Amino acid sequence: MFNDWIYIAIFIVISLFLPAAAIMMAYFLSPHKPNAIKNTIYECGVETVGDTWVQFKVQYYIFGLIFLIFDVESIFLYPWAVAYQIMSIYGVLEAIAFILILVGGLMYAWRKGALQWI
Amino acid sequence: MSFVADPINFIADWLSKLLLGWGLPPDLVMVLLFIIGSGLLATVAMLWVTILIWYERKIIGRIQDRFGPNRVGPYGLFQSIADMIKIFTKEHISPDGVDWFPFTIAPIIAVGAVLAVWAVIPFSANFVGTNLSVGILFILAIGGIGEFGIVFGGWGSNNKYALLSAFRAVAQLISYETPYVICFLIPVMLSGSMNLNDIVKAQDPWFIFLAPLGALIFFITSIAEVGRTPFDLAEAESELVAGFNIEYSGLKFGMFYVGDFLHSFTISLLFAALFLGGWKGPWAEQIPVLGFVYFFIKSSAAYFLVILLRASMPRFRIDQMMDFTWKVLTPLSLTVVSMTALVDKLLPANLIWVRIGGLILLNIIIFIATDRLLDIYWKKPLFQKNNQVEDASKASSVKLGAG
Amino acid sequence: MSILQIIFLLAALATLFCAVKVVITTRMMHSAFWLVGALLGIAVLFAMLESRFFVVVQVLVYIGAIAILIIFAVMLTRKIMDENQQRMNQLWGLAFIPAGGVLAGLIYILSRWNAFNTTARTAPVNGEDIEALGKALVSPTGFMLPFEVSSILLLAALIGAIFVSYDRKGGGR
Numbered sequence: 164m165f166n167d168w169i170y171i172a173i174f175i176v177i178s179l180f181l182p183a184a185a186i187m188m189a190y191f192l193s194p195h196k197p198n199a200i201k202n203t204i205y206e207c208g209v210e211t212v213g214d215t216w217v218q219f220k221v222q223y224y225i226f227g228l229i230f231l232i233f234d235v236e237s238i239f240l241y242p243w244a245v246a247y248q249i250m251s252i253y254g255v256l257e258a259i260a261f262i263l264i265l266v267g268g269l270m271y272a273w274r275k276g277a278l279q280w281i
Numbered sequence: 282m283s284f285v286a287d288p289i290n291f292i293a294d295w296l297s298k299l300l301l302g303w304g305l306p307p308d309l310v311m312v313l314l315f316i317i318g319s320g321l322l323a324t325v326a327m328l329w330v331t332i333l334i335w336y337e338r339k340i341i342g343r344i345q346d347r348f349g350p351n352r353v354g355p356y357g358l359f360q361s362i363a364d365m366i367k368i369f370t371k372e373h374i375s376p377d378g379v380d381w382f383p384f385t386i387a388p389i390i391a392v393g394a395v396l397a398v399w400a401v402i403p404f405s406a407n408f409v410g411t412n413l414s415v416g417i418l419f420i421l422a423i424g425g426i427g428e429f430g431i432v433f434g435g436w437g438s439n440n441k442y443a444l445l446s447a448f449r450a451v452a453q454l455i456s457y458e459t460p461y462v463i464c465f466l467i468p469v470m471l472s473g474s475m476n477l478n479d480i481v482k483a484q485d486p487w488f489i490f491l492a493p494l495g496a497l498i499f500f501i502t503s504i505a506e507v508g509r510t511p512f513d514l515a516e517a518e519s520e521l522v523a524g525f526n527i528e529y530s531g532l533k534f535g536m537f538y539v540g541d542f543l544h545s546f547t548i549s550l551l552f553a554a555l556f557l558g559g560w561k562g563p564w565a566e567q568i569p570v571l572g573f574v575y576f577f578i579k580s581s582a583a584y585f586l587v588i589l590l591r592a593s594m595p596r597f598r599i600d601q602m603m604d605f606t607w608k609v610l611t612p613l614s615l616t617v618v619s620m621t622a623l624v625d626k627l628l629p630a631n632l633i634w635v636r637i638g639g640l641i642l643l644n645i646i647i648f649i650a651t652d653r654l655l656d657i658y659w660k661k662p663l664f665q666k667n668n669q670v671e672d673a674s675k676a677s678s679v680k681l682g683a684g
Numbered sequence: 685m686s687i688l689q690i691i692f693l694l695a696a697l698a699t700l701f702c703a704v705k706v707v708i709t710t711r712m713m714h715s716a717f718w719l720v721g722a723l724l725g726i727a728v729l730f731a732m733l734e735s736r737f738f739v740v741v742q743v744l745v746y747i748g749a750i751a752i753l754i755i756f757a758v759m760l761t762r763k764i765m766d767e768n769q770q771r772m773n774q775l776w777g778l779a780f781i782p783a784g785g786v787l788a789g790l791i792y793i794l795s796r797w798n799a800f801n802t803t804a805r806t807a808p809v810n811g812e813d814i815e816a817l818g819k820a821l822v823s824p825t826g827f828m829l830p831f832e833v834s835s836i837l838l839l840a841a842l843i844g845a846i847f848v849s850y851d852r853k854g855g856g857r
Binding site: 166167169170171173174175177178179181182183185186188189190192193194195196197201202203219223226227229230233234237240241244245246247248249251252255256258259262263265266269273278279280 | 311312315316319320322323324327368369370371372373374375376377385388389390392393396397399400410411412413414417418419448452455456458459462463466469470471473474475531532533535536539599600603604607608611612615618619622623626627
Binding site for chain 1: 731736737739741744745748749750752753756757759760814815816817818819821822823828831832834835836838839841842843845846847849850
């Protein structure tokens, strides 16, 4: 049973190792001549103004939150979808009720203007 | 099984008999075979990207009425190798004040997260990396880790524009992940399992005929997940100064590029496996190599569509993208899932043509209804600039707000 | 020591290390990154409990959604915690007393728990059965009511979050 996870662990290690090995190889093959001007941060060719940390809009957070709600909803729907072939029509109707309640939430968010980027 | 019909399993069997004959314990033999198999698969995937880059450049060139690369090698086949050699020897510039751990690990995660998906894809009837019973959710979970590659890259660069661009890219990715995750429900529902090999085996009529609208939404959202045109606001050369990979040079930038192409091919592999019947075709079960060939043809066709979209469509603005996903694609995908579930239970399953006809009719009805609704209620046309947006963007550019 | 126990020890130590680094690291963004490490460690622990579904759900929801939400929240703040600021205030000696007391109490209670001497129930052979979970989620004798109530819970969370962040002065976002 753990064969699956052993294979996946090995695969993930190899898939992280291969680009790392390539980057290491390129690090040895490439020249290293840092100077002051090359190492400055790029800001359209002028000197950087102000701190690097800029305060963001709250819209990012709202989108993240709505995405979280819908992600959890779809996690509930996955076992239902796996059992879809063997359930009766009432099971489908219950899941539709589940989806409709959350679509109602999406409509609320839409009307309140939470889905606008600006 | 003979060598011609099923080369990979034949070699794996021969190798395992050889290693067991040398007296190694069977667990160690299994682990060694895993290492060799996954190493080969990952290496083939990385080398395949060079052919993909060549393919894309030639096709985009032809669409734009010019030759693609045709100097280096016959038909320009060695162009990618020449580019690889060039990018291997470029200097790795590390700007001032970068956070070295996120900065270095971002390209590795960006490529590793895409490569890890190849572990669960069924390439033929009995060549699949691992038959994980929750393969679909595994793919989604690895996509979530891939988003962190972008966050690390943007944060580690110590650059305002990289940070802004990285967060805008992550906002786009999570917004398009909502209909993406919901559209994966359709093959799971129609086949009754989350295992990709089972989904391919259950496709007696291909799922694209049972849920064409679901396949369309899957295709669109997966292109947005990759970050290709028309959704490449976060990383195009003219937007936000080339996005979160501003400060990357040398092979680190090359790795982001490779990850982008590998991801595009991986989503066409997924589209072929989930909706186009995967390795199924005439005689695919008896001769597994043939299944591999069918799968390759189908995913190349899907990849061709992806390239076609890139070559022919202009880019979306960020607010158009967000409107499209939250207001159109999410309700549409939820509607498609629930209506397909309802109608599929009501139709008799043994009359195949009634089932296909009923579901296609349902998809046509939903599509026409969506079209009418968009016409009536979307007072401004969806993909055009209007005064409201122009004024707002002028007002926001005066303030020093970010985002 | 079987292989499983060694892997468990390594995963648990990695998770604890990442969790401690979340609290004591100087830069806020780094604590979000260490949190991702801790959550990955917990996913490995789920894998060892033979529960495939929850491994991927943990990574998908916790790392793919909640960690990203935390990073967005960190980016929303101004730079309130500098690297050179004082990490502990002057009452840290007094704070050891209740923390140490809670730790001692927990160790005492756990040492008297007799469940450590009983063997655990063996899990079913193939791990869990997602189809049975799905069927139970919608059957009236199963978990249908919690299923629907959880959708109302999610709705309440959604409406609450939007209401709390609603900009009443400006009339909209």
